[in-house]
Amino acid sequence: MFDLIIVGAGPAGITASVYAARKKMDFLVITKDIGGQAAWSGHIENYTGYQFITGAELASKFEEHMRKYGIKLKENEQVIELRRKDDGVWTKTDKGSYEAKTVVIASGKRSRELGVPGEKEFKNRGLTYCATCDGPLFSEKDVAVIGGGNSALDAALQLIKIAKHIYLINITSAIGGDPIMREKVSESKKVTILNSTQVTAVLGDKMVSGIKIRRQQREETLPVQGVFVEIGLIANSEFAKELEKNELGEIKVNCRNETNIPGIFAAGDVTEVPEKQIIVAAGEGAKAALSAFRYLAQHK
Amino acid sequence: MTDKKVIVYSTPTCPFCTMAKKFLEDNNIEFEDFDVSADRTKIEEIIRKSGQMAVPVLDIDGEIIVGFDKERIRKALGL
Numbered sequence: 001m002f003d004l005i006i007v008g009a010g011p012a013g014i015t016a017s018v019y020a021a022r023k024k025m026d027f028l029v030i031t032k033d034i035g036g037q038a039a040w041s042g043h044i045e046n047y048t049g050y051q052f053i054t055g056a057e058l059a060s061k062f063e064e065h066m067r068k069y070g071i072k073l074k075e076n077e078q079v080i081e082l083r084r085k086d087d088g089v090w091t092k093t094d095k096g097s098y099e100a101k102t103v104v105i106a107s108g109k110r111s112r113e114l115g116v117p118g119e120k121e122f123k124n125r126g127l128t129y130c131a132t133c134d135g136p137l138f139s140e141k142d143v144a145v146i147g148g149g150n151s152a153l154d155a156a157l158q159l160i161k162i163a164k165h166i167y168l169i170n171i172t173s174a175i176g177g178d179p180i181m182r183e184k185v186s187e188s189k190k191v192t193i194l195n196s197t198q199v200t201a202v203l204g205d206k207m208v209s210g211i212k213i214r215r216q217q218r219e220e221t222l223p224v225q226g227v228f229v230e231i232g233l234i235a236n237s238e239f240a241k242e243l244e245k246n247e248l249g250e251i252k253v254n255c256r257n258e259t260n261i262p263g264i265f266a267a268g269d270v271t272e273v274p275e276k277q278i279i280v281a282a283g284e285g286a287k288a289a290l291s292a293f294r295y296l297a298q299h300k
Numbered sequence: 301m302t303d304k305k306v307i308v309y310s311t312p313t314c315p316f317c318t319m320a321k322k323f324l325e326d327n328n329i330e331f332e333d334f335d336v337s338a339d340r341t342k343i344e345e346i347i348r349k350s351g352q353m354a355v356p357v358l359d360i361d362g363e364i365i366v367g368f369d370k371e372r373i374r375k376a377l378g379l
Contacts, residue, residue: 056318134354136313
C-alpha cells in the first residue's frame with residue numbers, strides 16, 4: 001500500500017509529486033498524459049520566472065523536474081473508479097488496481113463534447129478539439145467553429161489566416177468572451193456569426209462534409225470541411241463518485257484541499273478553485289501534497 | 301539508434317508535434333520532418349496514409365501513428 005496516489009500529471013499533479021518526493025513519501029502517479037492542458041497552451045506569459053514560454057516547453061520542464069526524483073509513474077493509464085476502503089483508498093484503472101493511505105486528485109479538465117451524431121465518427125476526420133494543432137490543415141477550406149466564448153474566438157482568429165470562410169456557430173443570442181477578440185472576429189469579412197444556432201449533427205462520408213444546424217425552429221445543412229469544437233471544458237471527476245462536487249462536476253475542497261472524505265485531497269482545475277491558471281494549479285498541487293503528508297503524520 | 305525510416309508530419313503551432321519531435325531527439329532517433337502547413341500536398345499524404353486529418357502523424361517504417369502516443373512510438377522503434 002502506497003502512502004499516496006496522485007491522479008494526473010498536469011501542473012497540479014506534477015507539483016504535488018515534487019513535494020511528495022521531497023517529503024520522501026512512498027507514492028505513485030497515475031496519469032493519462034503528462035503536462036495536461038498546460039501542454040496544449042500556445043503562449044504562456046504569466047507563469048512567474050518565464051516572461052514567455054510555450055505550453056509544450058513548460059510542460060517538458062515540469063516533467064523533467066518530476067522525473068529528477070525517480071518517481072513511480074504509470075503513464076497512459078486512466079483511473080476509472082476511486083473510493084474509500086477501510087483506512088485508505090482503493091482505485092481501479094484501465095490496467096490494474098492500487099491502494100494507498102491517501103490520494104491527491106489532480107485530473108484536470110478535458111474538452112467538452114457536443115454530444116451529437118457524427119461527432120465520434122468524424123473526430124480527427126475533419127472534426128477537432130485543438131485548433132492550435134490542426135488548424136493549418138484546413139487552408140482554403142470552409143470551416144465551422146462551434147462555441148461563443150474566448151476559446152471559440154481564439155480558434156476563429158487563428159483560422160482567419162488559414163481557412164477560406166469561417167462560420168461561428170453560437171448557441172446563445174450573442175457572442176461572449178473578451179471585447180478585443182470579439183471585435184476582431186466581427187470585423188473580419190471571412191467570418192459569419194450565427195447566433196441562437198444549435199449544431200444537431202456532423203455529416204460526411206470518410207471526412208466531414210457538413211453540419212446540420214437548427215435556427216429559428218428550422219433545420220438546415222451547412223457545407224463545411226472542418227469542425228472546431230470549442231464549447232468549454234469539463235472536469236475529469238466522474239471516477240470519484242463519493243466526493244461532493246458542484247453543478248459543473250468540480251470537486252469541492254476547502255483551503256487545505258480536503259474533500260468531504262478524509263484522506264482524499266484534490267487540486268487544480270478538477271476542483272472548484274476560483275481561478276483556472278497554471279500557476280494556481282501548481283500552488284494547489286503543492287498544498288494538497290503537504291496536506292496529505294500532514295494527514296499521514298496524524299494518522300499513524 | 302535505429303535503422304528504421306522515421307517521418308514526422310507536423311505543424312509549427314501544435315504542442316504535441318513539438319513533444320513528439322523532442323521525444324525522438326531525446327532518444328537519438330533521426331527523422332524527416334514535414335511542415336504540412338507549408339506544403340499542402342503533405343496534407344493529402346497524411347490523409348492517404350492515416351485516413352485521418354490530425355497532426356502529428358508519425359510514419360515509422362510504414363507503421364502510422366496519429367498523435368503523440370509515446371507507448372506505440374516506443375514499440376514501433378523497439379525502444
